[in-house]
Amino acid sequence: DIQMTQSPSSLSASVGDRVTITCRAxxxxxxxxAWFQQKPGKAPKCLIYAVSNLQTxxxxxxxxxxxxxxxxxxxxxLQPEDFATYYCLQYNSYPRTFGQGTKVEIK
Amino acid sequence: xxxxxxxxxxFVQPGGSLRLSCAASGFSVSTYDMSWLRQAPGKGxxxxxxxxxxxxxxRDSVRGRFTISRDNSKNTLxxxxxxxxxxDTALYFCVxxxxxxxxxxVTVSS
Numbered sequence: 001d002i003q004m005t006q007s008p009s010s011l012s013a014s015v016g017d018r019v020t021i022t023c024r025a026x027x028x029x030x031x032x033x034a035w036f037q038q039k040p041g042k043a044p045k046c047l048i049y050a051v052s053n054l055q056t057x058x059x060x061x062x063x064x065x066x067x068x069x070x071x072x073x074x075x076x077x078l079q080p081e082d083f084a085t086y087y088c089l090q091y092n093s094y095p096r097t098f099g100q101g102t103k104v105e106i107k
Numbered sequence: 108x109x110x111x112x113x114x115x116x117x118f119v120q121p122g123g124s125l126r127l128s129c130a131a132s133g134f135s136v137s138t139y140d141m142s143w144l145r146q147a148p149g150k151g152x153x154x155x156x157x158x159x160x161x162x163x164x165x166r167d168s169v170r171g172r173f174t175i176s177r178d179n180s181k182n183t184l185x186x187x188x189x190x191x192x193x194x195d196t197a198l199y200f201c202v203x204x205x206x207x208x209x210x211x212x213v214t215v216s217s
Binding site: 034036038043044045046049055087089094095096097098099100101 | 142151152153154157164166167200205206207208209210
């Protein structure tokens with residue numbers, strides 16, 4: 001199985017900040033990497049698929065990058081509605097595997 | 108608008124069965140690969156099963172107990188869950204083309 005190591009597990013940031021979350025795969029996953037946002041009590045929402053493709057309706061403040069085994073989600077100009085938990089997912093092979101999640105909290 | 112709506116969750120004793128349904132709207136279930144994922148209370152996300160064309164895939168812990176299928180005439184995805192265990196307790200989500208439903212809660216307890 002491919003292990004997805006996501007870091008940090010949590011971070012505190014202020015409104016207006018730029019934050020970066022990383023995911024490292026235990027082996028190469030080509031470009032089969034997606035990012036999800038989940039707010040408390042809500043279903044996850046896809047932000048980015050195929051490393052850097054923004055899902056329809058997702059603002060451009062979210063961006064993804066990376067290749068091979070190392071991937072990054074960047075959020076610019078953090079706003080109150082962005083405080084949530086973020087997960088990466090590899091879908092290069094089965095079983096699909098998620099990162100452990102990053103909780104973005106208000107400083 | 109593409110939407111999926113799960114149903115069929117509930118409370119069941121260990122060893123029992125449930126069938127989850129995922130009704131699709133705005134698209135045909137035959138068009139996309141479709142997935143079931145789950146989230147145990149207070150935990151992270153976990154992939155459960157995929158159906159892709161005529162192929163099906165399962166995580167090891169549910170293989171042989173869960174069966175994924177779809178009925179194109181009803182435009183619905185299913186997950187038949189047998190021999191349920193306490194560790195199967197979770198909110199189960201249906202996902203198609205990166206669109207998630209709201210989930211249906213499965214509780215397995217004696």
